Amino acid sequence: MDTGALYAPWRMDYIRSLHQPGTDACFICEAAAATTDEQRRERLVLWTTPHAVVLMNRYPYANGHLLVAPRAHKADPEELTADEHLDLSQQVTAAVKLLRRAVSAQGFNLGVNLGRCAGAGVPGHLHHHVVPRWGGDVNFMGVVGEVRVIPEAISKLHTELLRVRAEMG
Numbered sequence: 001m002d003t004g005a006l007y008a009p010w011r012m013d014y015i016r017s018l019h020q021p022g023t024d025a026c027f028i029c030e031a032a033a034a035t036t037d038e039q040r041r042e043r044l045v046l047w048t049t050p051h052a053v054v055l056m057n058r059y060p061y062a063n064g065h066l067l068v069a070p071r072a073h074k075a076d077p078e079e080l081t082a083d084e085h086l087d088l089s090q091q092v093t094a095a096v097k098l099l100r101r102a103v104s105a106q107g108f109n110l111g112v113n114l115g116r117c118a119g120a121g122v123p124g125h126l127h128h129h130v131v132p133r134w135g136g137d138v139n140f141m142g143v144v145g146e147v148r149v150i151p152e153a154i155s156k157l158h159t160e161l162l163r164v165r166a167e168m169g
Protein backbone atom coordinates (compact mmCIF):
# COMPACT_ATOMS: atom_id res chain seq x y z
CA MET A 1 0.00 0.00 0.00
CA ASP A 2 1.26 3.44 -0.81
CA THR A 3 1.11 5.43 2.38
CA GLY A 4 2.88 8.42 0.96
CA ALA A 5 5.73 9.96 2.82
CA LEU A 6 4.71 8.92 6.32
CA TYR A 7 7.68 8.47 8.57
CA ALA A 8 7.10 5.47 10.82
CA PRO A 9 10.36 4.27 12.33
CA TRP A 10 8.58 2.20 14.99
CA ARG A 11 7.54 -0.12 12.16
CA MET A 12 11.04 -1.54 12.42
CA ASP A 13 10.02 -3.20 15.70
CA TYR A 14 7.16 -4.77 13.85
CA ILE A 15 9.26 -5.93 10.94
CA ARG A 16 11.77 -7.41 13.36
CA SER A 17 9.01 -9.13 15.32
CA LEU A 18 7.98 -10.96 12.14
CA HIS A 19 11.29 -12.75 12.03
CA GLN A 20 11.43 -13.84 15.62
CA PRO A 21 10.69 -17.45 16.46
CA GLY A 22 7.75 -18.04 18.74
CA THR A 23 5.65 -15.22 17.30
CA ASP A 24 3.51 -17.49 15.16
CA ALA A 25 0.26 -16.89 17.04
CA CYS A 26 -2.17 -14.99 14.85
CA PHE A 27 -2.94 -11.70 16.63
CA ILE A 28 -6.07 -11.18 14.54
CA CYS A 29 -7.51 -14.54 15.64
CA GLU A 30 -6.56 -13.62 19.20
CA ALA A 31 -8.36 -10.30 18.83
CA ALA A 32 -11.45 -11.99 17.39
CA ALA A 33 -11.46 -14.44 20.32
CA ALA A 34 -11.23 -11.77 23.03
CA THR A 35 -14.18 -12.08 25.39
CA THR A 36 -13.46 -9.86 28.37
CA ASP A 37 -13.05 -6.09 28.36
CA GLU A 38 -9.50 -6.56 29.56
CA GLN A 39 -8.66 -8.88 26.67
CA ARG A 40 -10.28 -6.50 24.22
CA ARG A 41 -8.23 -3.62 25.62
CA GLU A 42 -5.00 -5.61 25.55
CA ARG A 43 -5.62 -6.79 22.01
CA LEU A 44 -6.81 -3.34 20.91
CA VAL A 45 -10.18 -4.62 19.74
CA LEU A 46 -12.72 -1.90 18.96
CA TRP A 47 -15.67 -4.04 18.03
CA THR A 48 -16.70 -7.32 16.50
CA THR A 49 -19.61 -8.34 14.31
CA PRO A 50 -20.80 -11.82 13.34
CA HIS A 51 -18.12 -12.06 10.63
CA ALA A 52 -15.64 -9.28 11.27
CA VAL A 53 -13.32 -7.83 13.87
CA VAL A 54 -12.09 -4.23 13.98
CA LEU A 55 -8.92 -3.47 15.90
CA MET A 56 -6.17 -0.91 16.16
CA ASN A 57 -2.83 -1.60 14.54
CA ARG A 58 -0.23 -1.87 17.28
CA TYR A 59 2.40 -0.71 14.79
CA PRO A 60 0.54 2.06 13.02
CA TYR A 61 1.53 4.05 9.94
CA ALA A 62 -0.48 6.85 11.48
CA ASN A 63 -2.32 7.44 14.72
CA GLY A 64 -5.71 5.77 14.35
CA HIS A 65 -4.53 3.14 11.86
CA LEU A 66 -7.23 0.43 12.09
CA LEU A 67 -7.45 -3.12 10.79
CA VAL A 68 -10.68 -4.73 9.64
CA ALA A 69 -10.54 -8.50 9.24
CA PRO A 70 -12.81 -11.49 8.90
CA ARG A 71 -13.14 -13.37 12.20
CA ALA A 72 -12.23 -16.55 10.36
CA HIS A 73 -8.55 -17.20 9.68
CA LYS A 74 -8.69 -16.87 5.91
CA ALA A 75 -5.86 -15.63 3.75
CA ASP A 76 -7.56 -14.70 0.53
CA PRO A 77 -10.68 -12.79 -0.53
CA GLU A 78 -11.61 -15.78 -2.71
CA GLU A 79 -12.14 -17.81 0.46
CA LEU A 80 -14.69 -15.41 1.91
CA THR A 81 -18.40 -16.09 1.86
CA ALA A 82 -20.79 -13.44 0.57
CA ASP A 83 -21.80 -12.65 4.15
CA GLU A 84 -18.16 -12.14 5.14
CA HIS A 85 -17.54 -9.85 2.17
CA LEU A 86 -20.57 -7.77 3.06
CA ASP A 87 -19.72 -7.56 6.76
CA LEU A 88 -16.09 -6.60 6.05
CA SER A 89 -17.12 -3.92 3.62
CA GLN A 90 -19.63 -2.50 6.10
CA GLN A 91 -17.06 -2.46 8.91
CA VAL A 92 -14.49 -0.69 6.71
CA THR A 93 -17.13 1.96 6.12
CA ALA A 94 -17.90 2.11 9.85
CA ALA A 95 -14.17 2.49 10.61
CA VAL A 96 -13.92 5.41 8.18
CA LYS A 97 -16.97 7.03 9.72
CA LEU A 98 -15.56 6.60 13.23
CA LEU A 99 -12.17 8.08 12.34
CA ARG A 100 -13.73 11.06 10.57
CA ARG A 101 -15.57 11.81 13.78
CA ALA A 102 -13.02 10.77 16.41
CA VAL A 103 -9.75 12.07 14.97
CA SER A 104 -11.06 14.44 12.27
CA ALA A 105 -9.45 12.41 9.49
CA GLN A 106 -9.57 14.28 6.19
CA GLY A 107 -8.65 11.39 3.92
CA PHE A 108 -7.86 7.69 4.06
CA ASN A 109 -5.64 5.03 2.61
CA LEU A 110 -7.69 1.86 2.36
CA GLY A 111 -6.02 -1.29 1.25
CA VAL A 112 -5.21 -4.94 1.46
CA ASN A 113 -1.78 -6.47 1.12
CA LEU A 114 -2.05 -10.02 -0.20
CA GLY A 115 1.00 -12.16 0.41
CA ARG A 116 4.32 -11.39 2.03
CA CYS A 117 5.84 -10.07 -1.19
CA ALA A 118 3.09 -7.43 -1.26
CA GLY A 119 3.92 -6.35 2.26
CA ALA A 120 1.47 -8.42 4.27
CA GLY A 121 2.84 -8.79 7.80
CA VAL A 122 0.32 -11.52 8.61
CA PRO A 123 -0.10 -13.25 5.26
CA GLY A 124 -2.28 -15.98 6.79
CA HIS A 125 -5.09 -13.69 7.90
CA LEU A 126 -6.60 -11.26 5.44
CA HIS A 127 -7.07 -7.71 6.76
CA HIS A 128 -8.02 -4.33 5.41
CA HIS A 129 -5.94 -1.35 6.48
CA VAL A 130 -7.80 1.84 7.25
CA VAL A 131 -5.20 4.59 7.57
CA PRO A 132 -6.45 8.08 8.35
CA ARG A 133 -4.72 11.01 6.66
CA TRP A 134 -4.69 14.74 7.21
CA GLY A 135 -3.58 17.65 5.08
CA GLY A 136 0.12 17.91 5.89
CA ASP A 137 -0.24 14.74 7.96
CA VAL A 138 2.50 14.93 10.58
CA ASN A 139 0.44 17.23 12.80
CA PHE A 140 -1.73 14.51 14.29
CA MET A 141 1.24 12.42 15.32
CA GLY A 142 2.04 15.03 17.91
CA VAL A 143 5.66 14.75 18.89
CA VAL A 144 7.36 13.52 15.76
CA GLY A 145 10.62 13.35 17.66
CA GLU A 146 9.32 10.29 19.48
CA VAL A 147 10.93 7.22 18.00
CA ARG A 148 7.80 5.13 18.32
CA VAL A 149 4.15 5.39 19.18
CA ILE A 150 4.10 4.74 22.89
CA PRO A 151 1.70 2.02 24.07
CA GLU A 152 0.04 4.53 26.41
CA ALA A 153 -0.88 6.71 23.45
CA ILE A 154 -2.44 3.77 21.64
CA SER A 155 -4.31 2.75 24.78
CA LYS A 156 -5.65 6.28 25.24
CA LEU A 157 -6.80 6.46 21.65
CA HIS A 158 -8.44 3.04 22.04
CA THR A 159 -10.49 4.39 24.93
CA GLU A 160 -11.35 7.52 22.94
CA LEU A 161 -12.43 5.55 19.86
CA LEU A 162 -14.69 3.36 22.00
CA ARG A 163 -16.19 6.46 23.58
CA VAL A 164 -16.91 8.16 20.26
CA ARG A 165 -18.32 4.98 18.75
CA ALA A 166 -20.67 4.58 21.71
CA GLU A 167 -21.71 8.21 21.29
CA MET A 168 -22.46 7.62 17.60
CA GLY A 169 -24.80 4.79 18.59
Ligand SMILES: [Zn+2]
Pocket residue numbers: 026027028029030072073074124125
Ligand atom coordinates in the same frame (compact mmCIF):
# COMPACT_ATOMS: atom_id res chain seq x y z
ZN1 LIG B 1 -5.89 -15.58 12.15
